[in-house]
Amino acid sequence: MPVLVASDLDRTLIYSAAALALTMPDARAPRLLCVEVHERGPLSFMTETAAGLLADLGDAAVFVPTTTRTRKQYLRINLPGPAPTYAICANGGHLLVDGVTDEDWHASVLARLAQECAPLAEVQDHLASSADPLWLRKQRIAEDLFAYLVVERELLPEEWVKEFAAWAENRGWTVSLQGRKLYAVPKPLTKSAAVREVVRRTGAELTLAAGDSLLDADLLLAADRGWRPGHGELADAAWTAPEITALPERGVLAGERILREFLKGVRGR
Ligand SMILES: [Mg+2]
Incomplete structure (x- = not known):
């Protein structure tokens, strides 16, 4: 029976230059591998x-990249190790099997969204009328499933975020702020639902997970064991749960630690 490892990517396993959070002298910095151009x-x-650990993990477990990225944004990442059979994109809206979306899964997601939350157009209209050009850089739609804004973080009023989150909550939507991106995502659109589907298909007996943002909370709760880094929305909120380990490492070194913990979890069961 396989072990399933479902992990968020951005700021969990992979890091932009701005998110590396290295603290040692440059001469002591770890060598970095670029995994996305x-x-x-x-x-x-x-x-x-971390790249070596991820390759080992791919051989030892069913590794499932589990991301809010669109399929296009995901497919330009070039991860070390064997190509994953399953990958979860668009926060659960697309389940890729050997790189191709599973249409039945996608249809089931659309049916749920139609029943359980306000339509994307309503959220988009609200964003268009309430976001201030002073701090708004871009407004984007991802896969016709959810919206995100690219914002000038220093100029974004906390109060606006709170009000928008409350407005969204009443319509069955969640708001997550990650770096310069503010996501508005339907509550029924979850990583955990897609992970459960992969568990069903693979017959996995144990699920390990990791993630750093609010959109990863349900993923962590659905797993048997999970880890979160010392940075990010969950760390900022001091979020914790039974079976979840809050790691002290921040930035790209947290990614390395998470992969070590995954491998220990896979090998030590
Ligand atoms: Mg993340």
Whole structure:
């Protein structure tokens, strides 16, 4: 019976230059591997050690990248190790099997959203009329499933975020602020629902998970064991739960630690 390892990617396993959070002298910094190129420039990194651990993990467990990224954003990441059979994109809206979306899964997600929360158009209209051009840089739709804003974080009023989160909550939507991105995601659109589907299909007996943001809380709660880094929305909120370990490491070194914990969990069962 396989072990399933479902992990968030951004700021959990892979890190942009701005999110590395290295604290040692430059001469002592770990060697970094670029795992994502965007518009011909390097965008995401992991330590060379983490890359080796991820390759080992891919051989020892069913590793399922579990991300809020769109399929297109996910598919440009070049992770070390064997190509994952399953990957979860768009916060659970797409389940990729050998790189191709499972249409039955996607249809079941759309049916749930239609029944259980306000439509995307309503959220978009509200964002368009209430977001201030002073701090708003871009308003985007992801996979026709959810919306996100790119914001000038220093200028974004906390009060606006609170009000918008309350407005969204009443309509069955969740708000998550991650770096320069503010996500508005339907509550029924979850990583955990897609992970449960992969558990069903693989017959996995044990599920391990990791994540750093509010959108990862349900993923962590659905797993048998989980880890969160010392940075991010969950750490900022001092979020914890039974079976979840809050790691002290921050930045790209947290990614390395998480992979070590995954491997220990897989090998020590
Ligand atoms: Mg993340």
